[in-house]
Structure formats: C-alpha cells, structure tokens
Amino acid sequence: MNDVVDDNDDSIIQWVTFRLESEKYGIKVMQVQEVLRMTEIAPVPGAPHYVLGIINLRGNVVTVIDTRRRFGLQDVENDDETRIVIVEANNNVVGILVDSVAEVVDLKVSEIETAPNVGNDESSKYIQGVSSRDDELLILVDVNKLLSDEEWQEVASL
Amino acid sequence: MASNNSNTLVDEKLAVSLFLDSLLREPEVETEVVTAEIKPVVEVPAVEVVAEIKVEAKPIVDIPVEVVVETKVEIPVETAVVNEAVEKEETTESIIPEWANEPFQVLLFEVAGIKLAVPLIELSSVIEWHDGVTEMPGHADFYMGILQHLDYKIAVIDTARMILPTNKLEQLIDDDPRERVNHIVLIDDYRWGLACDKIGEVITLKPDEVRWRTSKTSRGWLAGTVIEHMCALLNSEGFSAMLEKGQSS
Numbered sequence: 001m002n003d004v005v006d007d008n009d010d011s012i013i014q015w016v017t018f019r020l021e022s023e024k025y026g027i028k029v030m031q032v033q034e035v036l037r038m039t040e041i042a043p044v045p046g047a048p049h050y051v052l053g054i055i056n057l058r059g060n061v062v063t064v065i066d067t068r069r070r071f072g073l074q075d076v077e078n079d080d081e082t083r084i085v086i087v088e089a090n091n092n093v094v095g096i097l098v099d100s101v102a103e104v105v106d107l108k109v110s111e112i113e114t115a116p117n118v119g120n121d122e123s124s125k126y127i128q129g130v131s132s133r134d135d136e137l138l139i140l141v142d143v144n145k146l147l148s149d150e151e152w153q154e155v156a157s158l
Numbered sequence: 159m160a161s162n163n164s165n166t167l168v169d170e171k172l173a174v175s176l177f178l179d180s181l182l183r184e185p186e187v188e189t190e191v192v193t194a195e196i197k198p199v200v201e202v203p204a205v206e207v208v209a210e211i212k213v214e215a216k217p218i219v220d221i222p223v224e225v226v227v228e229t230k231v232e233i234p235v236e237t238a239v240v241n242e243a244v245e246k247e248e249t250t251e252s253i254i255p256e257w258a259n260e261p262f263q264v265l266l267f268e269v270a271g272i273k274l275a276v277p278l279i280e281l282s283s284v285i286e287w288h289d290g291v292t293e294m295p296g297h298a299d300f301y302m303g304i305l306q307h308l309d310y311k312i313a314v315i316d317t318a319r320m321i322l323p324t325n326k327l328e329q330l331i332d333d334d335p336r337e338r339v340n341h342i343v344l345i346d347d348y349r350w351g352l353a354c355d356k357i358g359e360v361i362t363l364k365p366d367e368v369r370w371r372t373s374k375t376s377r378g379w380l381a382g383t384v385i386e387h388m389c390a391l392l393n394s395e396g397f398s399a400m401l402e403k404g405q406s407s
Binding site: 020021022023070071072073113115116117118119124126127130132135136137139 | 306
C-alpha cells in the first residue's frame with residue numbers, strides 16, 4: 001500500500017484491468033507498454049517455475065511470467081482471449097500472461113482501500129489494495145512487487 | 159438392526175466427546191515439561207573462545223603479524239530457570255471471559271462435522287453465503303477471500319481449515335469449501351467472516367456447563383467445550399489474534 005499512501009492528494013490513477021480465473025485485477029497504466037495476443041513462447045531450460053519462457057518482441061527478448069502460477073492458480077489452456085501484457089517493472093521489461101484484458105479504469109486514490117490480510121502474508125505483498133467497482137472487487141497489483149529482488153535479478157539474467 | 163443403529167449413535171457421541179476432550183488437552187510432550195523437576199540453580203561452564211589470526215605480507219616488506227584474541231563468556235542462568243518455573247505454574251488456571259459470569263446465549267453452527275458455538279455478545283451478524291466472495295491470490299489456504307457487506311470488506315475464513323488439528327486436515331484434501339459452506343458468521347465488528355456449513359439454534363448456557371480452557375491450551379480460538387451440547391465454544395478474541403498472526407490450529 002505504499003504507493004497509495006504516497007499519493008495523499010485525491011488524484012486519479014488509471015489502471016489496466018485484466019482477468020485471471022474469476023477475479024479482476026488492475027495494474028497501473030503507466031507501467032503498461034503494450035498488450036499482445038498470444039504468440040509463441042520459447043521455453044528456457046532451467047528457468048524458475050513462474051517463467052513461461054521468452055518471446056521475440058521486435059528484435060528484443062522479453063521474458064514472460066506465468067501470472068497464474070505466481071498467484072497460486074491452476075494452469076489452463078490458452079484461448080483467443082489470452083493476452084501477454086508487456087510491462088516495465090523494476091527496470092525490467094517483462095510480459096505477464098493473463099486470461100484476458102478488460103479495460104482501462106480511472107480510480108481516485110480515495111477509492112482504493114487496503115485489502116484485509118491474514119498474518120504477514122509475504123507471498124501476497126504485491127497486492128496494493130482493492131477497490132469496489134460495478135458490484136465487483138478490483139484487486140490492484142503492484143507489478144514491481146510481483147517478484148522479489150532476487151527473482152527480478154534472476155529474470156534479468158535469463 | 160435397531161441395536162446396530164443404537165451402537166453407532168453411541169459410538170458417534172463418544173467420538174465427538176473424545177474429540178472435544180482432546181481440544182482442551184495439549185500434546186503429551188508439553189505435559190512432561192510442566193511436571194519435570196526443575197533445579198533452582200544450574201551451573202554452566204564458562205565458554206572460552208580463542209581465535210588466532212596470522213597475516214603475512216610478502217611483496218614489499220616482510221613483516222609477520224600475529225593477533226591473538228581471547229574471549230571468556232559466562233552465562234548466569236539461575237534467574238531464568240526460576241522465572242520459567244513460576245510462569246509454568248501460573249498457566250494452568252481456567253480462562254473465563256467476563257461476560258460468562260452469568261448465563262449467556264450462543265449461536266450454534268457446524269463446520270466439517272464439528273459443532274461450534276459463538277457467544278451472541280461477540281457476534282456481529284450472520285449472512286448467507288454467496289458468490290460475491292473475491293478470491294485473493296497468495297494467501298494461506300484457509301483464507302477464502304474478501305466479502306463486501308454494508309461498508310465493510312470482510313476477510314472470509316474457511317473455519318474448518320483453521321480449527322481442525324493437522325491429523326484431521328486430511329479429510330479436506332479434495333474439499334472445495336465453496337461447495338460446502340452456506341453461511342458466514344461475522345465476528346470482531348465485521349472484521350472476520352467464518353464460513354460454516356450449517357447454522358443451528360440459539361441456546362442459553364450457564365457458566366458451569368462449560369469446561370473452560372486453560373491458558374495451557376494452545377488453541378487460541380477455543381474458549382471451552384460444552385459436553386451437554388457436544389460443541390466447542392469460540393473465543394472470538396483469540397480467533398482474531400490467530401488470524402492476525404496468520405496461524406491455524
């Protein structure tokens with residue numbers, strides 16, 4: 001929630017929303033570079049389990065993270081809705097695989113609440129907050145914290 | 159046939175009674191620690207550490223350097239042992255909440271075949287289960303998600319996974335709590351929602367009907383057991399404290 005606390009005025013932040021399983025998530029639009037349709041992902045031998053592989057993005061090699069595995073969800077078959085969201089996080093450009101991309105929404109800082117937590121839950125520290133929208137709860141993700149510092153270094157070295 | 163059914167009924171009652179009894183007991187290892195003879199004074203030999211470092215610089219000047227470090231550490235343990243003994247003696251008394259000095263009402267509910275009771279004084283509300291519980295990634299498996307109710311965002315807990323002892327959790331391996339639960343019991347001023355399988359009736363209990371837990375019992379969620387109703391009485395405060403720390407039974 002640091003980012004939310006830092007924004008102490010009630011400014012508006014734009015979020016790109018995507019779906020995984022039955023829930024809707026949001027990441028800051030400023031960190032999103034582009035959204036790609038599913039393409040061939042080349043597996044990397046010896047890569048961590050949360051790395052699906054690499055793609056060639058206009059001559060640049062981009063690592064693709066399996067967001068489902070990262071979030072502890074079961075694997076599913078990719079379909080027409082599957083997207084790779086290219087984001088910039090912790091000085092890395094990576095792709096995150098999601099079930100579908102929904103829309104861009106505007107949220108006031110005051111509309112973002114801390115998610116109720118159980119214990120310290122280190123593994124969920126990437127959850128920045130939640131916001132009620134259209135009778136649904138939008139889970140806001142801090143992409144920078146999607147991986148630990150060591151994991152970001154590991155991804156950068158692939 | 160009739161006698162068989164009767165036997166089964168007695169067996170089930172006995173099993174539940176034994177289970178409730180076991181909730182108030184601690185593993186044998188801990189009991190042994192309490193009854194062990196404690197000597198007031200323990201002598202610990204002084205620890206002596208000697209480190210020897212030799213450095214030689216060759217290329218320009220040949221100066222041998224020798225450093226010897228000697229450290230002696232003595233650890234007095236007498237006070238610590240005596241204090242520990244006193245603390246262990248104090249932990250065997252029953253913990254009876256203030257509201258239980260006179261008869262009190264409780265709501266009965268069931269979780270994975272176990273009957274629980276929550277005191278009405280600690281109950282915020284009871285609502286029906288619905289699909290509006292948002293699953294949150296990366297949490298303990300007993301955290302089912304967030305429920306929006308009135309102005310609250312309530313953390314919904316799979317009560318069965320919280321309270322069942324480790325050796326009984328096996329029965330939940332293939333269990334999907336979303337198919338099992340049908341109500342949510344809200345406690346701690348709408349902070350936590352305890353998913354439950356079945357809601358029962360409201361009954362009145364007298365303080366002496368409850369076998370109150372002692373602080374020796376590690377199950378913080380348990381206030382005591384009520385043999386007459388074959389149920390475990392919840393300690394909401396203890397339950398909240400466990401959830402804050404992310405502990406299960």
